[in-house]
Every structure is written in structure tokens, then in C-alpha cells.
Amino acid sequence: MQTSLPYRKINILSEFIANQIAAGEVIQRPESAIKELVENSLDAGADSIIVVVRDAGKGLIHIVDNGCGMDREDLELCCKRHTTSKVITSEDLEKIITFGFRGEALASICSIANVEIRTKRRTSDGMEFPGLRLISEPTKGESIEPFNADFGTQIFVRNLFFNVPARRKFLKSNLSEFRYISDTMIRLALSKPNIRFTFYDEDTLIFDAKPSSLQERIGDILGRDTTENMFPLQAENNLVKLSGYIGNPANVKRTSANQYFFLNGRSIKSKSLNYAIFSGYEHILEKNNFPFYLVNIQIDPRIVDVNVHPQKLEVKFEDERIIFNLLQNAVARVLQENNLLRSLDIASNEASSPFLVINQPNQAAPTFVNRYTGEIMSNQKQFNYNRKFSENNFKSQEQDVPQVSAFSAIFKDNFESESELIEKEAFPKPFLFQIHKKYIISQTANGFIIIDQHAAHERVLYERAKKSIQKASSNSQQLLFQINISLNAAKRSIFKLIQEELALIGFVFNLIEESEIELTAVPIDIKPGQEESSIKEILEQYQEFEKIMKTDKQDLVAASFACKAAIKTGESLSLEEMKSLLEELNRCDNPSSCPHGRPTIIEFPMTELDRRFGRI
Numbered sequence: 001m002q003t004s005l006p007y008r009k010i011n012i013l014s015e016f017i018a019n020q021i022a023a024g025e026v027i028q029r030p031e032s033a034i035k036e037l038v039e040n041s042l043d044a045g046a047d048s049i050i051v052v053v054r055d056a057g058k059g060l061i062h063i064v065d066n067g068c069g070m071d072r073e074d075l076e077l078c079c080k081r082h083t084t085s086k087v088i089t090s091e092d093l094e095k096i097i098t099f100g101f102r103g104e105a106l107a108s109i110c111s112i113a114n115v116e117i118r119t120k121r122r123t124s125d126g127m128e129f130p131g132l133r134l135i136s137e138p139t140k141g142e143s144i145e146p147f148n149a150d151f152g153t154q155i156f157v158r159n160l161f162f163n164v165p166a167r168r169k170f171l172k173s174n175l176s177e178f179r180y181i182s183d184t185m186i187r188l189a190l191s192k193p194n195i196r197f198t199f200y201d202e203d204t205l206i207f208d209a210k211p212s213s214l215q216e217r218i219g220d221i222l223g224r225d226t227t228e229n230m231f232p233l234q235a236e237n238n239l240v241k242l243s244g245y246i247g248n249p250a251n252v253k254r255t256s257a258n259q260y261f262f263l264n265g266r267s268i269k270s271k272s273l274n275y276a277i278f279s280g281y282e283h284i285l286e287k288n289n290f291p292f293y294l295v296n297i298q299i300d301p302r303i304v305d306v307n308v309h310p311q312k313l314e315v316k317f318e319d320e321r322i323i324f325n326l327l328q329n330a331v332a333r334v335l336q337e338n339n340l341l342r343s344l345d346i347a348s349n350e351a352s353s354p355f356l357v358i359n360q361p362n363q364a365a366p367t368f369v370n371r372y373t374g375e376i377m378s379n380q381k382q383f384n385y386n387r388k389f390s391e392n393n394f395k396s397q398e399q400d401v402p403q404v405s406a407f408s409a410i411f412k413d414n415f416e417s418e419s420e421l422i423e424k425e426a427f428p429k430p431f432l433f434q435i436h437k438k439y440i441i442s443q444t445a446n447g448f449i450i451i452d453q454h455a456a457h458e459r460v461l462y463e464r465a466k467k468s469i470q471k472a473s474s475n476s477q478q479l480l481f482q483i484n485i486s487l488n489a490a491k492r493s494i495f496k497l498i499q500e501e502l503a504l505i506g507f508v509f510n511l512i513e514e515s516e517i518e519l520t521a522v523p524i525d526i527k528p529g530q531e532e533s534s535i536k537e538i539l540e541q542y543q544e545f546e547k548i549m550k551t552d553k554q555d556l557v558a559a560s561f562a563c564k565a566a567i568k569t570g571e572s573l574s575l576e577e578m579k580s581l582l583e584e585l586n587r588c589d590n591p592s593s594c595p596h597g598r599p600t601i602i603e604f605p606m607t608e609l610d611r612r613f614g615r616i
């Protein structure tokens with residue numbers, strides 16, 4: 001038997017120790033004290049709040065507000081633990097609309113700093129209350145005395161953490177601590193544009209933001225550069241209302257610092273909502289590029305749980321998907337409406353072809369000649385597509401094309417009559433070629449673009465499939481012979497889940513048994529011979545996408561279909577095929593990325609080429 005068992009009598013913690021323990025949770029650094037105190041001022045109905053810090057908040061935090069103030073009874077209680085004017089019943093807890101509700105902040109701060117509160121209660125009915133001052137020291141307790149205070153409340157927090165050396169040591173440099181503070185002050189100021197926030201570091205005014213619209217407040221706090229590059233966002237359904245601004249994807253930052261969510265006026269962080277915005281941008285953002293956004297989420301407090309973390313940064317939603325989808329769609333719509341998704345510019349695709357077309361009287365197909373090399377590309381069928389182009393089309397481009405005398409030198413001898421030569425531009429627009437059976441290259445007005453054939457086709461099929469599903473109108477091709485496909489258990493359950501959507505994009509089938517389907521028609525984009533594999537691959541792909549893409553079923557089916565039915569890398573494309581692919585891509589709502597993020601097009605502007613060749 002052990003000789004010294006660790007038995008100890010249970011004690012009730014003294015209030016002071018309990019407060020210090022709680023303080024460790026509620027007040028991690030000067031910034032958290034400032035946040036709590038400013039939130040108290042907001043809860044008190046202040047419309048002007050002044051914050052002054054010295055020594056990054058460790059020396060002094062001074063908050064002045066013009067809120068309701070406190071009378072003697074309130075002042076006697078406010079620094080005790082679990083004293084609050086904001087939650088009385090557990091029903092109140094169900095629908096918290098104030099910032100505070102735990103009644104812990106002042107008690108915590110008083111246990112780790114010297115605190116002075118000057119206050120005078122203000123009422124709307126003209127009742128008079130005396131001004132008061134409370135002095136509190138962690139070891140000595142509090143005293144209250146009459147004081148000639150202004151209406152509202154002023155709080156001085158001096159020597160924060162002076163009696164908690166471990167905590168003080170854990171603080172970072174003044175510069176870092178000040179950064180935490182200013183970040184919080186910025187969030188507070190952005191969350192309440194109708195309230196005046198004045199913020200000093202020592203004697204330096206950091207900002208004095210007067211009451212204004214959200215747009216002006218953003219300008220005051222984040223700068224005109226932000227307001228000039230942002231677009232309003234609005235969306236709502238019966239549960240949620242979203243409003244705010246999102247930034248131009250061309251104007252991004254290297255850090256996520258300029259991204260703000262406010263839930264019922266409270267700054268929150270949410271990885272999943274952040275992802276909703278990110279995917280609303282359809283991944284046209286490059287990695288580590290962060291656009292500005294500020295989104296206010298208004299939601300019935302009964303369906304959010306704010307009682308999660310003492311710092312109340314993480315918030316739980318009852319059904320996150322509702323907000324997720326609303327937000328994602330709203331972002332995509334704003335970008336589309338403002339034409340912010342990079343446009344393809346194929347329409348202005350002014351190619352000057354190196355090829356000439358020679359139509360000879362006694363030959364059905366024309367001959368193609370490379371102007372620059374003199375090489376003859378004889379009668380290739382795939383070069384034949386462009387004969388419908390009008391005369392005007394090539395004339396306007398003719399002057400851009402350098403004349404190469406080799407042409408006449410070679411051909412004068414070969415033809416009897418020069419007048420029988422009909423010169424035509426071979427590929428007036430667009431001029432395309434494929435490299436490595438993978439990429440398509442085309443000239444544009446400003447330079448050239450490289451198109452990923454698979455990603456581009458995927459985008460085209462994805463949008464087409466989505467439209468088919470939404471409009472319930474598909475394009476099927478009947479199979480000569482029906483195909484029976486048996487599905488394993490995993491595929492069967494996915495098939496059951498998405499069979500309606502599959503039918504909407506053009507798969508026609510009968511269920512023979514639990515595990516077998518009879519396919520009679522497929523969407524026109526499915527190549528002959530790939531009917532069975534395509535449906536199986538779509539089911540597999542769906543399962544994969546479901547794990548990584550937070551979108552709805554229709555979207556996932558469309559994306560899975562697009563991924564599997566799209567032209568693969570390694571397939572060679574005829575000019576006709578490339579041309580129609582680009583035309584279709586150009587008609588897409590979001591041509592610049594594939595459904596799950598990779599770009600479809602990379603553009604090389606002339607300036608980039610000129611720069612790299614040392615011309616500029």
C-alpha cells in the first residue's frame with residue numbers, strides 16, 4: 001500500500017483566486033481587456049468611445065464613453081464575479097444581443113490590475129444621479145467615493161498583469177501587443193460605423209472615425225484604396241441577411257488581415273464562411289492572395305450559439321449550410337455583375353496568321369503556305385475550316401502581317417498565271433494551335449493565351465450540365481443497344497442519391513434490380529464506347545468531390561460529370577474542335593477557372609514578353 005496518498009481537503013476557491021483563474025481565460029493580453037471594455041461601452045449605449053493606451057496597454061488602458069453610466073448600486077456590483085445587467089433569465093441566454101453576458105470581464109481585470117472607474121448615470125427621464133469614483137486594487141479591494149464625473153463611464157486600467165509575472169512574461173514585444181490592440185480597434189470601428197471611435201497610442205492619434213456610412217467608415221479606417229476597389233454585396237433569405245462589400249480580385253493582399261465577418265455586429269472568425277467566399281471567387285484567386293471583404297451577417301440570435309468561447313470569436317450556427325450557400329452565391333453574383341471574373345477576350349482575338357491560302361483552279365482543296373518559311377502545308381483537311389470568313393476580316397489584318405518575299409519567289413514559277421492565285425488569310429480568327437496534346441495557344445489583343453484543354457472543356461460541360469439540371473432540359477443521344485451496368489454497393493448508394501440529377505443531364509436509364517441499371521441514352525458529350533465507364537467514373541468522382549467541395553448536390557453532379565466527360569490531356573484536337581471549345585468557353589459565365597479551382601487560361605500580355613526580352 002502506498003504510504004502518501006495525495007489526499008487534500010476540498011476548499012472553495014476564494015473569490016480573488018477564482019477571478020484570477022477566470023482572468024487567465026478572459027484576459028490573455030492587453031488587447032482582450034480593451035475589447036471587453038469597449039464592448040461594455042457599446043452595451044451601455046455609448047455613441048462615442050475614446051481609447052488611449054500607454055506602453056502597449058500594459059501601462060495604461062483608458063476608455064471614455066458617453067453611455068448610460070452606473071449608479072452606486074451598479075458600481076458596487078460591477079467588479080464582482082458573475083455580476084451582469086445583461087442576462088437575467090436563462091431565456092435571455094438563448095437570444096443574446098449584447099456583447100457581454102458572462103459578467104466576468106471587470107472582475108477579471110480587477111484581479112490583475114489597478115482599476116479606476118469614474119461614472120455618472122444618465123437617464124432619459126431627467127432623473128439626477130451623483131458622479132462616483134471606484135478605486136480597486138487586487139489585494140486591497142475597492143472603495144467608492146463621490147466624484148465630479150461626466151455623464152457616462154471612464155475606466156482606467158493601470159499596470160495590467162503586474163501581479164501575474166508568468167502572464168506578463170508571456171506577452172510579446174510592445175510592437176506586437178500594440179498590433180493586437182489596433183487590429184481589435186479596427187474591427188470594432190468597422191463593426192459600428194454609426195459610432196465615433198477615437199484611438200490614441202500614447203499621445204499620437206491613430207484614428208478618429210466619426211459616425212458615417214459603412215462605406216465611408218471603411219475608407220476612414222482602411223483607406224480609399226480599399227473603397228475604390230470594392231463592390232457592395234447584399235443577399236438574404238428568411239433566416240439570414242448578408243450585407244457588406246467584397247474586393248476586386250485584381251486588388252489582393254498577401255495576408256488575410258483585410259477580411260472581416262461580423263455576426264450580429266460581433267467580429268467573428270469562420271473558416272467555413274471564409275471558404276464560402278473563396279469559392280464564390282471560383283478560385284480565380286491565386287494561392288496566398290487575399291481579397292478584401294467585410295460581410296455583416298444578420299441572423300436571429302436564437303439560431304446562433306455565442307456562448308462558446310470566452311473570447312467569443314468562434315460562433316456556432318445551427319445550420320451553417322444556409323449561410324454558406326447564400327454567401328457563396330452572393331459573392332459569385334457580385335463578381336459576375338461587375339464583370340470581375342477575368343474575361344476571355346477571344347472576341348478581340350486578332351490573329352495574324354503566318355499562313356496563306358492558295359486556291360488553284362483545278363484543285364478542290366486549297367494549299368497552305370507558311371509566309372515566313374515558305375513551307376507548303378498541302379491540302380490538309382483540318383486547315384479548311386475558315387473559308388467562310390469574309391473579305392473584310394482579313395483585310396483589316398493584312399497590314400499587320402510582314403510581307404515575306406520568299407512567297408512570290410517560290411510560287412511564281414509553279415503557277416501558270418499569277419492572277420489565278422487567290423490569297424487569303426488562313427486563320428483570321430482565332431488563330432489556334434495545340435501543343436503537347438494538352439494546351440491550346442492563341443493570340444489575343446494584348447498578347448497571347450494558353451488554354452488548358454481539359455480544364456476549359458470541364459468548365460464548359462460543368463456550366464452546361466448545371467443549366468440542364470436547373471432547366472430540366474438535357475441533350476441526350478439514344479444508344480443503339482442498351483447497356484446493362486451493374487453497380488457495387490458503394491456506387492449503388494451514390495447512384496440512388498443522384499439519379500434524378502443524372503437523368504436531368506441526359507442519362508436515360510431503367511433500374512432493373514437493386515444493383516443493375518439499363519442505360520438507353522447518354523448526354524451528347526459522352527463519347528461512344530465510354531458510356532459505362534463514364535457513369536461509373538461520375539459516381540466515383542461524386543464521392544471524391546463530396547468530401548472536398550462544400551456545395552450542393554446539383555453542383556457536385558455537374559462537376560463530376562464535367563470532370564469525367566471532358567477532353568483529356570493527350571487527346572489531339574482538330575482546329576474545328578479547338579475553335580468550338582474556345583467559343584463555348586467564351587460563352588461561359590465564369591470562363592477563367594475549371595469547376596474546382598484550377599485556371600483554364602493563362603494570359604501572357606505583350607508587356608510581359610517585352611519585359612522579359614528586355615525591350616522595356
Ligand code: ADP
Pocket residue numbers: 036040041044065067068069070074078079083084085086099100101102103104105106107152153
Ligand atoms: P458583462 O459585460 O458580461 O455584463 P462585465 O464584467 O464586463 O460583464 O461588466 C459587468 C457590468 O458592469 C455590466 O453588466 C454593466 O452593467 C456594468 N458596466 C460595465 N462597463 C460599463 C460601462 N462602460 N457603462 C455602463 N455600465 C457598465
Ligand code: MG
Pocket residue numbers: 036039040099100101103105106
Ligand atoms: Mg462586458
